[in-house]
Amino acid sequence: MENQFQLTNSKEIIAYLAQQFPNCFTIEGEAKPLKIGIFQDILSQIDSNELLSKTKLRVALRAYTMSWRYLYCIKEGEYRVDLDGNNNDIITKEQMEHAQQQLKESKDKAKARAKEKRKSSKAPVKKxxxxxxxxxxxxxxxxxxxxxxxxxxxxxxxxxxxxxxxxxxxxxxxxxxx
Structure with a gap:
């Protein structure tokens, strides 16, 4: 019978990846820049059908690499790491600028959502x-x-x-x- 247990949400999947590849993924503290193509490396290392789907893995990696913690770690001249934590490619200026732009947009969206939430949560003031x-x-x-x-x-x-x-x-x- 097929294994019924599957990791379903991004946090669970990232926690699993951090456990399997501690030199690459972290749950707390400073994140490490990931090697481009890490998705395929992960698929070749784990039996993805048993524990998680490719789609959910892709979504989890997207959430991880779009987190502010991760975007802060993208700095020009730093090395990207593979699953074993070995240095790989060097981050270019363009990649760093792209990450900074993503971070700025994400922060602006968060600020707008917070402002909208405050605005909508305030009941109209009755004099x-x-x-x-x-x-x-x-x-x-x-x-x-x-x-x-x-x-x-x-x-x-x-x-x-x-x-x-x-x-x-x-x-x-x-x-x-x-």
């Missing part, structure tokens, strides 16, 4: 002026909104009494008007 004491509202405090009644409006906070009798002081962005 306390639109609310008045005695209004029934819902509070966004966790997974489920909590019902409450406004008992005091302050400059930057709103005091709300919830069903259990507890009084909470919240920011306006946590108020969902009914």
């Amino acid at each position: 306390p002026r639109a609310l008045k004491i005695g209004d029934f509202v819902k509070l966004s405090l966790g997974n489920k909104p909590v019902k409450g009644q406004i008992i005091k409006l302050e400059k930057e906070h709103i005091k709300v009494k919830v069903g259990s009798g507890m009084e909470l002081t919240v920011k306006p962005e946590h108020i969902i008007t009914k």
Whole structure:
């Protein structure tokens, strides 16, 4: 019967490669520039059908070589390494510039995603002026909104009494008007 266990995600595959080829792959610390054509070398060294598919190996290698940690290690004049950690080709200026460009683009995308996430996670700010004491509202405090009644409006906070009798002081962005 065929082996049912297969490595499926990139992290598992890279961890496996780091275990099999510790002089080439690392999980932590500074990465080493990989020899061009390392994919074929890996296929010739391991029985890929048993543990991982070629497609998943390719995806994992792509993730590894596009990581910031890896892109930082691509420096002109440094040697690329083979599976045994032996020096191979020297990194050219063009290869280094390409890696730096990839790193810059990746960082810019990450910055844009973080900005978009912050922007979308902020609920629209409700101004306390639109609310008045005695209004029934819902509070966004966790997974489920909590019902409450406004008992005091302050400059930057709103005091709300919830069903259990507890009084909470919240920011306006946590108020969902009914």
